[in-house]
Amino acid sequence: MTDVTLTINGEERSASVPPETSLLRLLRDEFFLTGSKLGCDVGDCGACTVIVDGLPVNACLMLAGQVDGRDVVTIEGLATLEDLHPIQKAFEEFASLQCGFCGPGVIISAKGLLDRNPDPTKEEIKDALSGNLCRCTGYTKMIEAVQDAARILRGEKEAA
Amino acid sequence: MTDDVKVADKTDSLTDLKETDEDLRLPSVVEPAHFPVETIDTEARHQTPAVGQRATRPDGRLHGLGQTKYIDDITFPNMLFAKMKRAGISSALIKSVDTSEAEAMPGVAAVLTGREIPVNSYGPSYQDQPVLADERVFHAGDPVAAVAAVTEQIAEEACERIKVEYEPLEPVYDPVEAMKDEIRVHPPHSNIYATKRIKKGDLEKGFAEADRIFEGVYSTQMIEHVPLEPHASIAQWDPNGRVTLWSSLGRITLGRADIARTLDMPINKIRIVGTIVGGNFGGKNEITTEPALALLSRKTGRPVKMVYTREEEFIASTTRHPFIMEYKTGVTNDGMITARKVRLVLDGGAYCSWSETTLGKACILSAGPYNIENLLAEAYCMYTNKTMTGAMRGFGAPQVCFAYESQMDEIAHKLGIDPLELRMKNAFHEGSASPTGQVLQSVVVKDSLEKAAERFGWKEDGQ
Amino acid sequence: MRAFDFVSAESADQAISLLSEHGPNVIVLAGGTDILVDLKHAKHDPDVVVDITRAEDLKGIEVNDGGLRIGALVTHTQIMDDPYIRENFPALVHAAHTIGAVQTRNLGTLGGNLVTCVPSMDSGPALMALEAEVTVAGPDGTRRMGLEEFFVGPRKTVLEHNEVLLDVIIPRKNLGKPADFLKFGLRKGQALALVNAASALWVGEGNTFKDVKISLGAVAPTVIRAAAAEDFLEGREITPENMAEAGRLAVEDAKPIDDFRASASYRRDLIAVLTKRTLDNAYRLAQGG
Numbered sequence: 001m002t003d004v005t006l007t008i009n010g011e012e013r014s015a016s017v018p019p020e021t022s023l024l025r026l027l028r029d030e031f032f033l034t035g036s037k038l039g040c041d042v043g044d045c046g047a048c049t050v051i052v053d054g055l056p057v058n059a060c061l062m063l064a065g066q067v068d069g070r071d072v073v074t075i076e077g078l079a080t081l082e083d084l085h086p087i088q089k090a091f092e093e094f095a096s097l098q099c100g101f102c103g104p105g106v107i108i109s110a111k112g113l114l115d116r117n118p119d120p121t122k123e124e125i126k127d128a129l130s131g132n133l134c135r136c137t138g139y140t141k142m143i144e145a146v147q148d149a150a151r152i153l154r155g156e157k158e159a160a
Numbered sequence: 161m162t163d164d165v166k167v168a169d170k171t172d173s174l175t176d177l178k179e180t181d182e183d184l185r186l187p188s189v190v191e192p193a194h195f196p197v198e199t200i201d202t203e204a205r206h207q208t209p210a211v212g213q214r215a216t217r218p219d220g221r222l223h224g225l226g227q228t229k230y231i232d233d234i235t236f237p238n239m240l241f242a243k244m245k246r247a248g249i250s251s252a253l254i255k256s257v258d259t260s261e262a263e264a265m266p267g268v269a270a271v272l273t274g275r276e277i278p279v280n281s282y283g284p285s286y287q288d289q290p291v292l293a294d295e296r297v298f299h300a301g302d303p304v305a306a307v308a309a310v311t312e313q314i315a316e317e318a319c320e321r322i323k324v325e326y327e328p329l330e331p332v333y334d335p336v337e338a339m340k341d342e343i344r345v346h347p348p349h350s351n352i353y354a355t356k357r358i359k360k361g362d363l364e365k366g367f368a369e370a371d372r373i374f375e376g377v378y379s380t381q382m383i384e385h386v387p388l389e390p391h392a393s394i395a396q397w398d399p400n401g402r403v404t405l406w407s408s409l410g411r412i413t414l415g416r417a418d419i420a421r422t423l424d425m426p427i428n429k430i431r432i433v434g435t436i437v438g439g440n441f442g443g444k445n446e447i448t449t450e451p452a453l454a455l456l457s458r459k460t461g462r463p464v465k466m467v468y469t470r471e472e473e474f475i476a477s478t479t480r481h482p483f484i485m486e487y488k489t490g491v492t493n494d495g496m497i498t499a500r501k502v503r504l505v506l507d508g509g510a511y512c513s514w515s516e517t518t519l520g521k522a523c524i525l526s527a528g529p530y531n532i533e534n535l536l537a538e539a540y541c542m543y544t545n546k547t548m549t550g551a552m553r554g555f556g557a558p559q560v561c562f563a564y565e566s567q568m569d570e571i572a573h574k575l576g577i578d579p580l581e582l583r584m585k586n587a588f589h590e591g592s593a594s595p596t597g598q599v600l601q602s603v604v605v606k607d608s609l610e611k612a613a614e615r616f617g618w619k620e621d622g623q
Numbered sequence: 624m625r626a627f628d629f630v631s632a633e634s635a636d637q638a639i640s641l642l643s644e645h646g647p648n649v650i651v652l653a654g655g656t657d658i659l660v661d662l663k664h665a666k667h668d669p670d671v672v673v674d675i676t677r678a679e680d681l682k683g684i685e686v687n688d689g690g691l692r693i694g695a696l697v698t699h700t701q702i703m704d705d706p707y708i709r710e711n712f713p714a715l716v717h718a719a720h721t722i723g724a725v726q727t728r729n730l731g732t733l734g735g736n737l738v739t740c741v742p743s744m745d746s747g748p749a750l751m752a753l754e755a756e757v758t759v760a761g762p763d764g765t766r767r768m769g770l771e772e773f774f775v776g777p778r779k780t781v782l783e784h785n786e787v788l789l790d791v792i793i794p795r796k797n798l799g800k801p802a803d804f805l806k807f808g809l810r811k812g813q814a815l816a817l818v819n820a821a822s823a824l825w826v827g828e829g830n831t832f833k834d835v836k837i838s839l840g841a842v843a844p845t846v847i848r849a850a851a852a853e854d855f856l857e858g859r860e861i862t863p864e865n866m867a868e869a870g871r872l873a874v875e876d877a878k879p880i881d882d883f884r885a886s887a888s889y890r891r892d893l894i895a896v897l898t899k900r901t902l903d904n905a906y907r908l909a910q911g912g
């Protein structure tokens with residue numbers, strides 16, 4: 001068994017899991033954080049995207065043992081009890097998601113982008129989302145929502 | 161004393177009762193509502209206030225929060241995980257299935273083979289697909305056994321330890337080759353399992369009227385839907401002999417009937433909870449693993465879950481039909497279509513699934529949105545030893561569209577006519593009749609073409 | 624995934640001793656973007672996985688007496704973000720940028736890309752055109768070699784089970800050498816190369832090709848140098864015609880195959896075009912454009 005202690009969404013959590021457990025399985029099966037989805041399990045779809053030490057990564061491609069002592073942010077860590085994160089709000093307002101399965105991964109990728117680049121161009125948004133496959137939408141409304149959320153986060157626009 | 165009792169007039173009261181009853185009862189057959197003589201036509205290009213408005217979705221917030229519960233997000237206490245052993249050979253007789261080593265593995269709760277399934281066949285139109293292949297394998301993605309274990313990992317290893325002995329048979333992969341019926345996928349049945357023919361006008365006369373005749377063969381490839389959420393279900397058999405299935409299935413009522421059939425159980429003992437679907441696109445329109453999971457749950461007394469891997473999505477779920485399309489079209493020198501002959505060969509893969517529907521739609525739409533007085537469209541759907549094909553957005557419409565529009569471009573090029581003009585000349589108008597004689601209303605194809613051409617600058621480009 | 628044991632190394636030395644101790648059925652884990660996929664598809668069934676992501680001595684990008692040193696654990700994102708590399712080696716930035724997507728680039732390392740050694744690897748061509756060398760460390764010490772020697776075949780390098788790749792070094796003489804990398808995939812993101820190519824050159828006297836190096840990927844069992852094309856160009860005047868001729872000669876240097884991504888004949892066309900374009904772009908860079 002591999003023992004891991006890590007910070008998830010600001011809280012310290014521990015678990016003891018078989019060594020072959022992926023970070024995604026750890027989050028979903030041990031901590032019941034089912035927001036991160038398993039779409040392919042091999043790094044192609046981005047449905048499992050989480051932020052590790054500030055950078056978006058595929059949770060299906062990391063082993064639990066590799067995140068011991070590290071900081072993980074999942075989709076469950078974005079909203080507070082009082083309010084949605086501006087990206088979540090924009091995704092709702094722009095109806096950016098249809099079936100929603102890709103949504104948590106896309107939103108985490110968008111957060112990863114805006115944390116590093118508060119004023120991205122459309123091309124930069126596309127590049128940041130290129131590791132997230134969506135089969136329902138055409139990405140257009142996601143891009144619009146990310147632009148809108150960026151404006152709110154920069155303080156150029158009031159949150160709705 | 162009895163004389164005091166006023167006996168009601170039997171016949172009277174019965175009539176009364178009957179009348180009241182009739183008043184309350186809905187007619188069992190709805191009276192045909194006659195079409196209004198004057199049809200209400202919406203003006204072309206007229207937009208209702210809803211068009212162009214932004215609407216939010218009621219499920220949007222939960223999606224964004226990651227709180228929508230898809231099936232893989234649901235767990236039950238004591239739940240087992242199932243995996244299926246895939247054949248890996250596209251056509252073979254199954255000589256034997258040895259599950260003993262798998263059953264002996266610690267953590268394995270139950271193993272199921274095809275012979276244990278009460279009625280081992282299903283399908284939305286023909287019941288030609290086994291839940292678990294028992295006597296014969298029809299395509300490489302066929303499951304030959306299912307395992308329920310305490311973890312997915314153990315279930316997977318157990319599948320590897322199941323030994324299946326096959327007698328390989330010669331497969332047929334090419335649908336045109338399959339038409340010869342030299343190798344039959346489902347003997348004794350012909351490989352041609354569905355056909356359709358639409359005739360309109362006089363084909364020979366139409367071709368005689370043409371100045372030029374164009375012939376071409378077009379083909380499209382197999383396409384997987386790739387819903388981001390893989391197929392998944394959970395089954396729980398309860399001690400009352402009822403089974404509850406949580407499933408990503410899109411058509412639950414139809415699925416329920418199919419499950420009842422395979423389990424040889426009354427339909428009222430089967431409950432399906434349709435969970436939120438993470439993308440369907442036609443690929444989740446029929447049952448897959450549900451009956452097997454139900455039986456595994458009965459064997460173990462525990463809930464059993466199975467989620468397809470991405471690989472299984474490609475090899476074991478339905479796909480879009482590859483088409484081979486022969487088009488022969490007669491046109492006058494000024495670009496009027498006088499006749500068209502279409503022959504479609506659909507590669508149906510190993511099972512029928514929604515092929516009949518696809519075949520019908522494709523055939524009806526194969527002439528395109530054009531006024532063609534003389535038409536013959538024939539379509540054949542073939543069994544081959546490949547992953548089965550089924551419903552996918554458009555039911556055959558995109559494939560034929562690729563063919564007839566490709567040919568329209570060739571015709572325009574050869575006749576030296578602007579491709580847009582060629583289409584405008586022949587396109588449906590208000591009141592045009594479709595190949596099957598349906599009189600069409602609210603026909604805006606020309607308006608749409610014009611508007612689109614204007615928007616993307618077709619004329620300016622000098623095309 | 625099959626069961627295995629997991630151990631973590633804090634340094635290259637510790638990794639080597641863990642590998643020796645648990646070997647030979649052991650495997651090094653860096654970013655995991657290649658190896659986890661293989662483990663899930665049961666292509667490997669190791670007893671022990673040695674995680675090296677905590678080995679600080681395998682990280683870092685620096686310029687020293689030997690040249691530019693890039694630690695094996697440097698991720699593709701770190702290459703894209705490094706100010707020195709951005710300034711001096713845009714070809715390496717381009718190559719890193721074409722790999723997978725943001726998530727894969729944040730995890731995937733340069734070392735992992737080279738060790739996986741698929742013919743279509745995107746880090747290979749630009750580094751080979753810049754005559755990069757690698758340092759390999761094992762129980763008996765370290766050795767240094769060029770990439771041509773390091774790559775043995777598809778998915779095979781000279782590494783023994785108890786050796787690790789320490790770093791990649793671009794020799795001092797090539798610091799700032801104008802170079803370009805191009806990749807042709809079926810889509811922009813998340814696609815492997817049908818063909819990729821890189822060229823590096825100095826402009827010699829009289830506007831001639833000097834020390835020109837051309838490297839190609841996905842056209843032979845490993846990433847290769849296009850020797851005939853290089854020989855042809857050396858000392859010749861820099862003209863579009865000569866670049867095009869080098870493209871044609873590069874096709875002769877390669878042995879492309881038919882596979883599900885592309886046909887050999889399509890790959891041959893791509894080799895000619897990409898070679899010519901990388902030469903042209905490298906030359907523009909040399910001109911300060």
Ligand SMILES: Cc1cc2nc3c(=O)[nH]c(=O)nc-3n(C[C@H](O)[C@H](O)[C@H](O)COP(=O)(O)OP(=O)(O)OC[C@H]3O[C@@H](n4cnc5c(N)ncnc54)[C@H](O)[C@@H]3O)c2cc1C
Nearest residue numbers: 043651653654655656657658723731732735736738745788
């Ligand atoms: C979705 C996706 C898209 C991708 N797209 C591309 C692409 O476009 N182009 C491309 O080139 N690649 C691509 N890859 C492949 C992969 O991302 C890269 O090859 C990556 O650089 C591998 O690095 P890693 O650190 O993840 O390696 P790992 O998976 O950790 O290791 C790979 C191999 O190298 C060995 N290894 C790693 N580091 C060392 C070391 N220091 N010493 C000794 N052995 C070592 C491991 O044992 C293993 O055999 C893609 C992968 C995915 C999942």
Ligand code: FES
Nearest residue numbers: 039040041046060
């Ligand atoms: S599940 Fe991790 S990328 Fe698809």
Ligand code: FES
Nearest residue numbers: 098100134135136
């Ligand atoms: S909304 Fe369904 S996959 Fe993106």
